[in-house]
Amino acid sequence: MPKELKSRDFVISLKDIRNQFGDHILHNQLNLDIRKGEVLGIVGGSGTGKSVLMRTIVGLNHKAAGTIKILGQDVDQISQAELASLRQRMGVLFQDGALFSSLTVSQNIEAVINEHTNLPAQFVREIAALKIALAGLPIEAGGKYPSELSGGMRKRAGIARALALDPDILFLDEPTAGLDPIGAAQFDDLIAKLQDTLGLTVIMITHDLDSLHAICNRIGVLLDKKIKVGTITELSKEEDPWIKEYFGGPRGRAATRSHD
Numbered sequence: 001m002p003k004e005l006k007s008r009d010f011v012i013s014l015k016d017i018r019n020q021f022g023d024h025i026l027h028n029q030l031n032l033d034i035r036k037g038e039v040l041g042i043v044g045g046s047g048t049g050k051s052v053l054m055r056t057i058v059g060l061n062h063k064a065a066g067t068i069k070i071l072g073q074d075v076d077q078i079s080q081a082e083l084a085s086l087r088q089r090m091g092v093l094f095q096d097g098a099l100f101s102s103l104t105v106s107q108n109i110e111a112v113i114n115e116h117t118n119l120p121a122q123f124v125r126e127i128a129a130l131k132i133a134l135a136g137l138p139i140e141a142g143g144k145y146p147s148e149l150s151g152g153m154r155k156r157a158g159i160a161r162a163l164a165l166d167p168d169i170l171f172l173d174e175p176t177a178g179l180d181p182i183g184a185a186q187f188d189d190l191i192a193k194l195q196d197t198l199g200l201t202v203i204m205i206t207h208d209l210d211s212l213h214a215i216c217n218r219i220g221v222l223l224d225k226k227i228k229v230g231t232i233t234e235l236s237k238e239e240d241p242w243i244k245e246y247f248g249g250p251r252g253r254a255a256t257r258s259h260d
């Protein structure tokens with residue numbers, strides 16, 4: 001089980017968030033506080049807006065209403081320059097990894113660093129090599145193109161790139177999707193290790209019940225346009241039918257047993 005959280009600081013606070021596309025309201029008066037150093041899993045039925053919520057926090061989706069505070073700063077109350085530097089403190093791994101296929105793994109990471117700094121090329125290459133090692137890839141992977149890597153290695157390359165600017169907060173959209181159970185478990189270990197060694201706060205959208213049990217301190221369930229947050233034990237006591245089925249159904253029970 002994940003270790004107990006000590007810090008109660010909030011790194012992200014969402015208040016009364018509304019997201020809508022046309023008449024379709026996805027989130028309404030959604031409140032969420034994310035604690036420093038926690039691994040928060042986000043689950044919910046298809047189309048409940050898990051990805052939209054993540055994109056809203058990182059600034060890729062424009063909210064219709066509400067307040068977002070990141071590391072104590074209200075994103076609507078700061079200058080563009082302050083917002084840009086705040087965004088650099090968040091690393092994102094999108095579902096498809098989203099690496100540039102025409103660049104090697106190392107070049108993918110170097111591109112992010114070069115976009116935000118003026119460091120000498122050799123130094124940037126060394127930082128990229130460090131990130132590649134942190135993500136658990138062999139050093140040679142840096143010279144390979146994404147198409148030359150396995151799915152699991154591509155995910156690790158995506159993590160290396162998400163870590164390029166030393167973020168405080170890491171967002172992962174279904175990181176273990178498409179991996180076999182062994183690859184998924186190894187990836188969970190990597191996330192837990194990175195969280196621990198780098199002191200990251202991790203927000204992870206997932207359908208993987210094993211990941212939720214193995215590495216998440218708390219889970220947020222998107223439900224009725226809001227998010228209900230708790231530990232698995234707390235959520236397992238909820239009466240809501242979707243939550244009951246999710247954690248108490250055959251797959252949920254099997255995952256609970258294997259992590260007891």
Ligand SMILES: Nc1ncnc2c1ncn2[C@@H]1O[C@H](COP(=O)(O)OP(=O)(O)OP(=O)(O)O)[C@@H](O)[C@H]1O
Binds near residue numbers: 026
């Ligand atoms: N830019 C957009 N314009 C219009 N509708 C959008 C946009 N982005 C998302 N949506 C809609 O919002 C809804 C939620 O999408 P989102 O991808 O966040 O769901 P999800 O909970 O992550 O789903 P899944 O588990 O299937 O990946 C969907 O109905 C989607 O079509």
